[in-house]
Every structure is written in C-alpha cells, then in structure tokens.
Amino acid sequence: MKTIIIYTSKYGCTEKAAYLLKNQLGDETEVVNLMHAKEPTLERYDTVILGGSIYFGKIQKQMMDFASKYQNELAKKRVGLFICAGAKGEQAILELKSSFPEKLYNQSITKEVFGDEIYEEKMTALDRVVLRVVKGKNKSVNGLSKETIERFALALKKR
Numbered sequence: 001m002k003t004i005i006i007y008t009s010k011y012g013c014t015e016k017a018a019y020l021l022k023n024q025l026g027d028e029t030e031v032v033n034l035m036h037a038k039e040p041t042l043e044r045y046d047t048v049i050l051g052g053s054i055y056f057g058k059i060q061k062q063m064m065d066f067a068s069k070y071q072n073e074l075a076k077k078r079v080g081l082f083i084c085a086g087a088k089g090e091q092a093i094l095e096l097k098s099s100f101p102e103k104l105y106n107q108s109i110t111k112e113v114f115g116d117e118i119y120e121e122k123m124t125a126l127d128r129v130v131l132r133v134v135k136g137k138n139k140s141v142n143g144l145s146k147e148t149i150e151r152f153a154l155a156l157k158k159r
C-alpha cells in the first residue's frame with residue numbers, strides 16, 4: 001500500500017502538518033509540495049492525501065486545479081483531505097468543504113481541519129496588515145492539533 005501526501009502551503013504550516021502526518025503514517029509515505037515540485041503521477045499510489053491552507057476563504061489555486069483535474073483518477077483511490085486554517089467550528093467546516101470538488105469530499109475516507117500556525121516574520125507586509133485587521137488585537141492562534149492529525153492517520157490506517 002503506497003501513500004502520498006500532496007500539499008500547498010504559503011508560509012509553512014501545512015508543510016509542517018504534512019510531515020507530522022507522514023510521521024504517523026510511516027516512513028514510506030511520500031510528501032510532495034505541489035507549489036514547487038511537478039505534479040506527481042498518481043498511478044503508483046492507492047492512498048492520496050490532499051492538504052492546503054486557507055487565505056481569504058480559499059485554498060491555494062494549485063490545489064483547487066489539481067483536485068479538479070485529477071478528480072476521476074482520485075475517485076479510484078483512498079482519499080484523505082485536510083486544511084490548515086484559522087477559522088473554527090462551522091466556518092472551518094465550510095472552508096474545508098469548499099476547498100475540494102464535492103464528489104471528492106463525499107468519497108474521502110477522512111477530512112479534517114488541522115488548525116493553524118502564523119509565522120509573522122516570514123509574511124509579506126500586506127499579509128501582516130490583513131492579519132492584523134482580521135485578528136485585531138487578539139493575535140491568538142489555535143495551533144496545529146496533533147490529536148486531529150493522529151485521528152486522521154488512524155482513520156486511514158483502519159480502512
């Protein structure tokens with residue numbers, strides 16, 4: 001059984017989440033950054049995990065395009081979906097749902113919101129300003145949920 005985690009990340013939170021997930025799933029799991037590597041060939045994998053982060057309510061375009069382009073191929077795989085996002089509760093679920101094609105979302109074995117991390121020192125000035133406006137004085141972040149990542153990995157191992 002071969003597994004690949006394909007992710008998109010702007011400042012590194014989703015990248016960190018992808019590698020935490022790899023640790024849970026085992027060394028043979030491959031990890032590919034869709035923003036820097038060329039599109040992986042899905043043929044070799046029976047489990048495909050897609051993850052990205054949310055900016056202004058949307059996942060990265062590269063992930064959107066990849067998921068819709070390979071929808072039919074992905075329909076034959078075991079699929080897990082995740083996002084990193086600052087939103088909580090219902091809003092976060094809405095963001096998760098709207099990040100992937102509906103059919104793919106419904107067929108996936110597991111889908112989760114892993115939480116968020118903010119690396120202000122890496123951010124563009126514009127993102128820093130937006131973040132300040134969005135968060136106001138309350139700069140708290142939820143952090144990545146190790147528990148959720150473990151639950152996600154367990155769901156894929158079980159089925």
Ligand SMILES: Cc1cc2nc3c(=O)[nH]c(=O)nc-3n(C[C@H](O)[C@H](O)[C@H](O)COP(=O)(O)O)c2cc1C
Pocket residue numbers: 008009010011012013014015052053054055056057058084085086087088092095115116117118126127128130131
């Ligand atoms: C400019 C900006 C806009 C953001 N917009 C959203 C948003 O609309 N919804 C949300 O849930 N999180 C939002 N976030 C939080 C990010 O999704 C979160 O920090 C995530 O962990 C970033 O992951 P990355 O480093 O892999 O890109 C925003 C963050 C920034 C800096």
